[in-house]
Amino acid sequence: MALSLYVETARWRAHQQSVLEAFPGLVPVAKGNGYGFGNRRLAEEATMLGAPMLAVGTAYEAAEAVEYFGGDVLVLTPYRIGEDPVPLPRRVIRTVGSVSGVRVLVGCRVVVECMTSMRRHGINEPDVPKLVTALDDVRLEGFALHLPLDRPDGYDPVQECADWVDRLTAAGLPIPAVYVSHLSADEIGRLRGMYPGLAFRPRIGTRLWLGDHDALDCRGTVLDVTPVAKGDRYGYRQLKAPVDGHLVVVAGGTAHGVGLEAPKYMHGVTPRAKNLARAGLATVNRTPSPFTWNGRKAAFAEPPHMQVSILFVPGETAPPTVGEELRATLRHTTTHFDRTVDR
Structure with a gap:
């Protein structure tokens, strides 16, 4: 895992x-x-x-x-x-x-x-x-x-x-x-x-x-999946679930470099607009994680922990199962992987 x-x-x-x-x-x-x-x-x-x-x-x-x-x-x-x-x-x-x-x-x-x-x-x-x-x-x-x-x-x-x-x-x-x-x-x-x-x-x-980006694939193993109802509290900060859904615990936290981001200098209108959109999501606690599920970036349920991240999957989306691996888009120069698998 x-x-x-x-x-x-x-x-x-x-x-x-x-x-x-x-x-x-x-x-x-x-x-x-x-x-x-x-x-x-x-x-x-x-x-x-x-x-x-x-x-x-x-x-x-x-x-x-x-x-x-x-x-x-x-x-x-x-x-x-x-x-x-x-x-x-x-x-x-x-x-x-x-x-x-x-x-x-x-x-x-x-x-x-x-x-x-x-x-x-x-x-x-x-x-x-x-x-x-x-x-x-x-x-x-x-x-x-x-x-x-x-x-x-x-x-x-x-x-x-x-x-x-x-x-x-x-x-x-x-x-x-x-x-x-x-x-x-x-x-x-x-x-x-x-x-x-x-x-x-x-x-x-x-x-x-x-x-060669296509020669490399980053993935985190799903460790736990827990259903929550709207209003249920969870995590270190006891936040409330915004809607019914699932908390997905996936391998990869701050010790790995997940959730850590270097400052960016932005050129042009489009990058600035994207950054504003990300900031807007963050203000409503919907910060996208690097992990992908069901074709889109899953949101962090709360800031990543040291070894794992907790993601929130809304109720209308079927969650992954324990043992599955979620693809992740990570910055290689700041990520410490648990293992490298040659295929």
């Missing part, structure tokens, strides 16, 4: 191969909750893909990844002076976003991140000349460019990458490789055409592991 992730394994791996073919030099990313699969599983998949390098989010994740991935491990979060020391083997490469950080990591393998229009991490243009001497005491593996997902106002990520390559080249810095995020295959192709012989290595997670 679990919240399960079913995987059409052959199809899923075929998709991985197609992404690998479209992005030569690909560096698989396994971080956080492992995109719903767990980082260990993704490390095993990366090994089967023949990837010589795996990217992880933090030094703590790297310390675990080296136990089940035999190649190089790239830490994406930049090193910060004074961070907690984590014992890491020589095959772990640290990303660094400051000149001072480079100077501290004497003898280490490093990738220097450059500040892009993301405005998140990285060295700025005035820092480039300072790198010339700072890099003498480290093993430079390359430079990293993390690009935004959206392309507003005619923004061209290829030009932003080219500007950084030209800037580094003009300073006389070696460029063993350029690690890029959020570029299409065509955009990387343009860069390779502009700079023949320069290695551009795409770091890819979401497209690689979650790009």
Whole structure:
């Protein structure tokens, strides 16, 4: 009785191969909750893909990844002076976003991140000349460019990458490789055409592991079904049933990530209208759950519990039976499944 992730394994791996073919030099990313699969599983998949390098989010994740991935491990979060020391083997490469950080990591393998229009991490243009001497005491593996997902106002990520390559080249810095995020295959192709012989290595997670939605199926097991009459009280808060119906207890609660949602920035009228509609339903305690029954999203009867969710199925709809599984639309990067089932 679990919240399960079913995987059409052959199809899923075929998709991985197609992404690998479209992005030569690909560096698989396994971080956080492992995109719903767990980082260990993704490390095993990366090994089967023949990837010589795996990217992880933090030094703590790297310390675990080296136990089940035999190649190089790239830490994406930049090193910060004074961070907690984590014992890491020589095959772990640290990303660094400051000149001072480079100077501290004497003898280490490093990738220097450059500040892009993301405005998140990285060295700025005035820092480039300072790198010339700072890099003498480290093993430079390359430079990293993390690009935004959206392309507003005619923004061209290829030009932003080219500007950084030209800037580094003009300073006389070696460029063993350029690690890029959020570029299409065509955009990387343009860069390779502009700079023949320069290695551009795409770091890819979401497209690689979650790009074929139809290969993945999320389901929660129905644990209990209880009939209620209009006005009956139920749950932690002793709410009243709005009409006759059934309370359906399904596997999957806040510990799994069910009911947790990241803030969204909305563009345009339609997304705003949908958000207002959801807010309107919430004000009358009819918040849609991610679980589907009878062709539509079932409403939460009350906020999800830690391990389970309680759904309300109105009396005019026949409820599911105990042991059935309800399909769920879940965000893989924030969901912790009880089990993954390969089919």
